[in-house]
Amino acid sequence: MPGKQPNLFAFNDVNALAPALRSYVISCQNAGLTRHDAFKVGVSGGSLPKTLAQALLAEPTSEEDTVKFDKWEIFFADERAVALDHDDSNYALLKTELLDKIPAAMGQPTVHPIDTQYLSDTQELADQYEKTLVASFAKGDSVKLPIFDLLLLGSGPDGHTCSLFPGHALLRETDAWVAPIEDSPKPPARRITLTLPVVTHSVKVAFVATGAGKKDIMKQIFEEGNGLPCALVNEATGERCSWFTDNAAVEGVSFPRRGFL
Numbered sequence: 001m002p003g004k005q006p007n008l009f010a011f012n013d014v015n016a017l018a019p020a021l022r023s024y025v026i027s028c029q030n031a032g033l034t035r036h037d038a039f040k041v042g043v044s045g046g047s048l049p050k051t052l053a054q055a056l057l058a059e060p061t062s063e064e065d066t067v068k069f070d071k072w073e074i075f076f077a078d079e080r081a082v083a084l085d086h087d088d089s090n091y092a093l094l095k096t097e098l099l100d101k102i103p104a105a106m107g108q109p110t111v112h113p114i115d116t117q118y119l120s121d122t123q124e125l126a127d128q129y130e131k132t133l134v135a136s137f138a139k140g141d142s143v144k145l146p147i148f149d150l151l152l153l154g155s156g157p158d159g160h161t162c163s164l165f166p167g168h169a170l171l172r173e174t175d176a177w178v179a180p181i182e183d184s185p186k187p188p189a190r191r192i193t194l195t196l197p198v199v200t201h202s203v204k205v206a207f208v209a210t211g212a213g214k215k216d217i218m219k220q221i222f223e224e225g226n227g228l229p230c231a232l233v234n235e236a237t238g239e240r241c242s243w244f245t246d247n248a249a250v251e252g253v254s255f256p257r258r259g260f261l
């Protein structure tokens with residue numbers, strides 16, 4: 001149904017994708033600022049932090065085009081149960097690729113990493129991270145799920161997103177906001193992740209998927225679905241979901257592209 005489908009944007013390369021991603025993120029930021037004077041964003045790992053840095057650290061072209069980092073609250077869409085300076089840490093990746101590069105004049109975001117005193121117990125690690133979300137989103141009778149202003153996600157070659165893997169029982173989680181996973185098929189095995197209802201409840205969801213290595217899974221996600229986690233997000237969020245891809249990632253994918261305005 002037109003208008004209900006996710007937006008698929010395809011660019012020549014990451015250099016062309018980055019300015020569009022910037023303008024999209026800033027429009028989500030500005031909507032968040034209007035709603036609650038803050039921008040609550042969840043990010044994942046993979047190649048996303050690098051692309052995000054390219055997008056966000058560029059020079060602004062106008063007043064509206066300003067990244068207001070001091071209003072940002074950054075959460076992790078998923079995280080590995082490792083120390084914050086470990087090679088596998090998504091926090092460490094974001095810090096190296098983006099946080100450490102933000103000039104003081106741009107303001108500094110509030111960042112919510114996992115509490116590493118609970119690393120030995122992934123259920124507790126997830127529960128504690130959920131408490132971090134509760135403190136920001138005020139879970140209660142009227143708030144059944146947190147509403148992120150934006151989730152910035154990647155897609156694995158198997159169609160996973162966050163640490164929600166194809167066919168995994170975690171896809172059926174309905175109560176928790178954050179859940180542990182002990183048997184991630186992609187190492188490291190022990191992680192925490194936002195659950196599917198939280199992901200699909202976000203005001204906007206953006207995927208960044210680039211490179212020819214994504215072509216096969218993009219075909220499956222957009223043409224067949226197959227219950228793949230990324231396809232489940234597409235189906236539940238429709239037009240609230242946008243894919244920032246390059247031509248190599250969507251070559252041969254039968255799904256209408258949108259022009260990015």
Ligand SMILES: O=C(O)[C@H](O)[C@@H](O)[C@H](O)[C@H](O)COP(=O)(O)O
Binds near residue numbers: 045046048156208
């Ligand atoms: O914890 C993880 O396993 C990663 O965060 C993962 O979910 C990543 O986002 C995708 O695999 C896409 O990775 P690329 O962006 O590198 O393609």
